Amino acid sequence: MFDLLTPAQQDPILSLTVAFREDPREQKVDLGIGVYRDNNGQTPIMQAVRKAQIQLAETQESKSYVGLAGSEPFNQAITDLLLKGTDGYSRCATVQTPGASGALRMLADLMYVAKPQTTVWISDPSYVNHKPVMEAAGLKVRFYPYFDRQTKTVNIDAMLKTLSEAGQDDVVLLHGCCHNPTGADIRPEHWQAITEMALKQGFTPFVDIAYQGFGDGIEEDAYGVRLLADNVEELLISTSCSKNFGLYRERTGAAIVVSKNLETAQNAKGRILTLARATYTMPPDHGAAIVEKVLTQPELTQIWRQELDDMNARILGLREGLSAALKARCGDDRFEFIKEHKGMFSVLGMETAQINRLRDEFGIYAIGDSRINIAGLAESNIDYLADALIAVS
Numbered sequence: 001m002f003d004l005l006t007p008a009q010q011d012p013i014l015s016l017t018v019a020f021r022e023d024p025r026e027q028k029v030d031l032g033i034g035v036y037r038d039n040n041g042q043t044p045i046m047q048a049v050r051k052a053q054i055q056l057a058e059t060q061e062s063k064s065y066v067g068l069a070g071s072e073p074f075n076q077a078i079t080d081l082l083l084k085g086t087d088g089y090s091r092c093a094t095v096q097t098p099g100a101s102g103a104l105r106m107l108a109d110l111m112y113v114a115k116p117q118t119t120v121w122i123s124d125p126s127y128v129n130h131k132p133v134m135e136a137a138g139l140k141v142r143f144y145p146y147f148d149r150q151t152k153t154v155n156i157d158a159m160l161k162t163l164s165e166a167g168q169d170d171v172v173l174l175h176g177c178c179h180n181p182t183g184a185d186i187r188p189e190h191w192q193a194i195t196e197m198a199l200k201q202g203f204t205p206f207v208d209i210a211y212q213g214f215g216d217g218i219e220e221d222a223y224g225v226r227l228l229a230d231n232v233e234e235l236l237i238s239t240s241c242s243k244n245f246g247l248y249r250e251r252t253g254a255a256i257v258v259s260k261n262l263e264t265a266q267n268a269k270g271r272i273l274t275l276a277r278a279t280y281t282m283p284p285d286h287g288a289a290i291v292e293k294v295l296t297q298p299e300l301t302q303i304w305r306q307e308l309d310d311m312n313a314r315i316l317g318l319r320e321g322l323s324a325a326l327k328a329r330c331g332d333d334r335f336e337f338i339k340e341h342k343g344m345f346s347v348l349g350m351e352t353a354q355i356n357r358l359r360d361e362f363g364i365y366a367i368g369d370s371r372i373n374i375a376g377l378a379e380s381n382i383d384y385l386a387d388a389l390i391a392v393s
């Protein structure tokens with residue numbers, strides 16, 4: 001059966017992690033894989049998560065199945081975090097999924113069941129998995145321009161011009177905040193323009209929000225998704241607890257469908273459950289049980305929010321430190337965008353040859369499209385990175 005198979009293509013990000021680990025040099029910096037790291041290079045378990053985990057170990061009495069939609073109290077808490085107070089809140093339905101990855105796939109499968117001719121528009125560039133997941137579900141994919149490599153900001157005019165071609169058979173996938181890979185985010189007034197365009201053209205927005213709380217704050221980062229939920233009839237949302245709860249390996253996320261009314265939203269949820277039944281059946285429980293505890297106990301919620309703010313402050317400090325170090329070396333503002341970008345990532349706009357030089361000559365590992373994970377830096381190696389970036393520029 002397997003004789004005709006050729007070796008699978010290696011995942012570019014995971015293979016970079018292996019190459020970094022095997023690099024014998026003492027001075028090396030891993031800016032590849034998208035996980036938060038503290039100043040010691042560790043991806044810590046958050047205190048609120050640790051406390052919830054202890055509570056769970058002491059009180060959980062069964063490991064029996066939970067249900068196709070996962071934990072309903074978790075679903076409620078996640079929906080509250082994203083949509084409470086919006087018009088869409090009363091006409092939505094939520095399913096717990098194995099990470100936002102699971103949500104992306106379940107929503108893609110749902111789109112295919114509901115409307116097989118759907119085309120999904122994805123930002124150029126986008127999270128590496130967006131295209132393969134949509135295509136694996138049988139959907140067509142097109143790209144809209146997003147990142148201006150000169151200004152390192154969102155090219156909103158080009159984006160809107162292209163999206164004016166999208167119509168009723170189209171779904172437009174947007175990053176809720178902290179765009180992966182570029183770090184360049186849509187500004188509030190531009191969310192307004194996108195919402196108006198969705199209403200005019202009739203396309204369905206799909207917001208993937210994997211970094212709520214890593215941009216300007218929990219509430220601020222939900223601005224775009226809430227604006228859409230207030231104004232459009234149908235909206236798809238995938239959300240992740242990997243980054244903002246640090247629950248990467250626990251595979252915790254959710255798919256939310258906002259629809260015309262509660263009945264149609266529940267119908268969509270029912271379809272997702274049928275699709276999930278034929279895929280992984282049920283999402284893993286542990287991460288969701290932790291999030292449920294954190295979000296339903298005010299003292300744990302407060303600890304979690306503070307920790308998230310602290311993580312954010314560290315990233316912001318690194319962004320400011322790196323752009324200042326670069327300005328001191330090059331004497332101009334060409335790296336100012338690093339402190340304007342949001343979340344963990346920035347695309348530097350460098351060529352592959354420059355990224356290869358960073359790795360070969362300096363032991364600095366960045367993704368081929370010149371994405372760096374700012375959270376992979378320590379204060380102590382800002383100067384080293386700045387020197388290297390200037391050397392290869």
Ligand SMILES: Cc1ncc(COP(=O)(O)O)c(C=O)c1O
Nearest residue numbers: 099100101127180210240242253
């Ligand atoms: C934009 C985006 N969506 C979804 C995901 C998937 O996250 P999860 O770990 O929840 O599957 C990621 C992870 O990096 C991401 O960056």
